[in-house]
Amino acid sequence: DVKVTQSSRYLVKRTGEKVFLECVQDMDHENMFWYRQDPGLGLRLIYFSYDVKMKEKGDIPEGYSVSREKKERFSLILESASTNQTSMYLCASSSFSGRAGKNQETQYFGPGTRLLVL
Amino acid sequence: KNEVEQSPQNLTAQEGEFITINCSYSVGISALHWLQQHPGGGIVSLFMLSSGKKKHGRLIATINIQEKHSSLHITASHPRDSAVYICAVRIGGNQFYFGTGTSLTVIP
Numbered sequence: 135d136v137k138v139t140q141s142s143r144y145l146v147k148r149t150g151e152k153v154f155l156e157c158v159q160d161m162d163h164e165n166m167f168w169y170r171q172d173p174g175l176g177l178r179l180i181y182f183s184y185d186v187k188m189k190e191k192g193d194i195p196e197g198y199s200v201s202r203e204k205k206e207r208f209s210l211i212l213e214s215a216s217t218n219q220t221s222m223y224l225c226a227s228s229s230f231s232g233r234a235g236k237n238q239e240t241q242y243f244g245p246g247t248r249l250l251v252l
Numbered sequence: 253k254n255e256v257e258q259s260p261q262n263l264t265a266q267e268g269e270f271i272t273i274n275c276s277y278s279v280g281i282s283a284l285h286w287l288q289q290h291p292g293g294g295i296v297s298l299f300m301l302s303s304g305k306k307k308h309g310r311l312i313a314t315i316n317i318q319e320k321h322s323s324l325h326i327t328a329s330h331p332r333d334s335a336v337y338i339c340a341v342r343i344g345g346n347q348f349y350f351g352t353g354t355s356l357t358v359i360p
Contacts, residue, residue, distance in 0.1 A: 177338070192347075224293070224295065226295075241285075241340075243287075243294070243296070245293055245294045246295075248293070
């Protein structure tokens with residue numbers, strides 16, 4: 135059974151704190167993603183990674199950084215948390231889509247981390 | 253402008269009703285996914301479509317590539333179907349665009 139886990143379900147932090155959100159997948163997937171989900175805006179891509187130590191900016195990378203030191207783990211870092219980063223953060227993973235004909239892999243999502251920045 | 257538009261945003265139905273959720277997109281896609289998100293946040297994939305129609309239990313998903321439109325139907329709706337349904341399109345490579353979701357409430 136496929137599994138994507140996130141380190142916390144709920145998190146409360148203060149403005150200016152450094153925040154680490156961890157995501158682990160056990161499916162040997164190459165691709166991992168961090169999204170944030172806000173009411174009325176849907177899911178927006180922050181960063182993704184298609185291999186260890188590789189990362190690509192998504193649509194809203196400002197204020198965030200990521201780390202992928204091991205294939206199974208993808209970390210999202212808020213260097214200095216701000217109140218506008220209060221959101222639901224969702225991690226996802228999928229297998230590599232570069233091979234011909236294999237471009238439809240499903241993304242598997244973690245349970246989400248609801249972050250409140252005060 | 254959002255590349256993926258869903259309608260309606262909110263939907264309330266009586267148990268047993270037939271439900272339709274629509275998704276329109278404006279970009280070329282390699283596949284379209286319907287996702288279900290339950291209260292508490294967990295997202296599961298319901299369907300992945302690149303053409304035609306798929307059925308799983310009481311759920312049916314259709315896609316019209318020429319019209320850039322997909323529908324998700326739920327027959328004989330049940331309160332446990334209450335969730336947010338999200339349409340997502342894959343544009344090639346590894347990126348997805350997501351609709352803002354349709355919040356469905358089925359009343360007993």
